Amino acid sequence: MGLAKTEIFTxxxxxxxxxxxxxxHPARVAILQHLFKIDTCFCGDLVKEIGLAQPTISQHLKELKYLGLIKGTVEGTSVCYCIDMDNWKEMKDIMTVFLGQDLLPKNECC
Amino acid sequence: MGLAKTEIFTxxxxxxxxxxxxxxHPARVAILQHLFKIDTCFCGDLVKEIGLAQPTISQHLKELKYLGLIKGTVEGTSVCYCIDMDNWKEMKDIMTVFLGQDLLPKNECC
DNA sequence: CCATTTAATCGTTTTATTGCGATAAAATTA
DNA sequence: TAATTTTATCGCAATAAAACGATTAAATGG
Structure with a gap:
């Protein structure tokens, strides 16, 4: 169905x-990496940096913004995007616990 | 197009x-968490544990196996699945670098 | 050999995702 | 105000992903 049954999960x-x-999606990974590297970034810079059309980049930015990982402030006709550090750290904590499950003692099986 | 332009990314x-x-997908998160908790697990156990149909679970297991994050060994009529620790650590290293980009010194902008 | 158990595969339906051309919106500049 | 710049949104086409019923495959037990 293409629709995850979220209600049965925690x-x-x-x-x-x-x-x-x-x-x-590699484009969103690239966007985030670029924002970390550059500190601040206009949408147009990302269009040049990554080889995708402007509406496509705009859409990826929208998703990242919706999740709170980035924030954008209007500056004249352009929009300055950057990482939302607080939310990034919150996300990182959650992901780190998940990724760190191998540190709990256990016996390998098969 | 639903098709990522992987060739333009690193x-x-x-x-x-x-x-x-x-x-x-939460089902794959749940599968991995369960495999970490239980050490070893048969496909049928996951079908009971998670509330999805057997073909659906089987499909998720196939994807995780393809990525090398889990491995399955046949035991009679059932298959015993468990985490592939070496590959998990390798994946974790890659993801940790990505998630840890906020540790590099930088000045917040907007 | 036949029934049973367990898991994988096939085929289909439904929804999501990607990508972008065309257009609109908003601010700036001339 | 008109032209320009920059970004967002709309709408569409193509592909991917999720879910599962039906079936197949493989091993075991009787």
Missing amino acids: DEQNQISVFAKAFG | DEQNQISVFAKAFG
Whole structure:
């Protein structure tokens, strides 16, 4: 159906999957990496940096903004995007716990 | 188009997005969490644990196996699944670098 | 060999995602 | 005000993903 049955999963599981989905496209990974590297960035810069059309970049930015990972402030005719550090750290904490499950003691099986 | 233009991105960006996509569904998050908790697990156990049909679980297991995050060994009529620790750590290293970008010194902008 | 158990695969339906051309909106500049 | 710049939105086409019923495959037990 293309529709995940979110209601049968825990909030934590859904939250992890939502953040992971944001990183599930190389364009969004590239956008975030660029924002970290550059500190601040206009949408037009990203269009040049990444080789996708302007509406496509705008759409990816919208998704990242919806999740709170980035924020954009209008400056004249352009919009300045940057990482939302507080929300990034919150996301990172959640993902780090998930990724760090291998640190709990256990015996490998098969 | 529903088709990511992977060729315009770096190998690292594509790799991050591929792993992230694996965690982009709560069922796969739940499967991995359960495998970590239980050590070893049969497909049928996951069908009971998570509330999805057997073909659906089987499909999710196939994706996780394809990425190398889990491995399955046949035991009689059933298949025993568990985390592939080596590959998990490798994936974790890649994701940790990506998530840890906020640790590099920088000045917040907008 | 036949029934049973367990998991994988096939085929289909439904919804989501990607990408972009065309257009609109908003601010700036001439 | 008109032209320009920059970004957002709309609408569409193409592909991917999710879910599952039906079926197949593989091993075991009687």
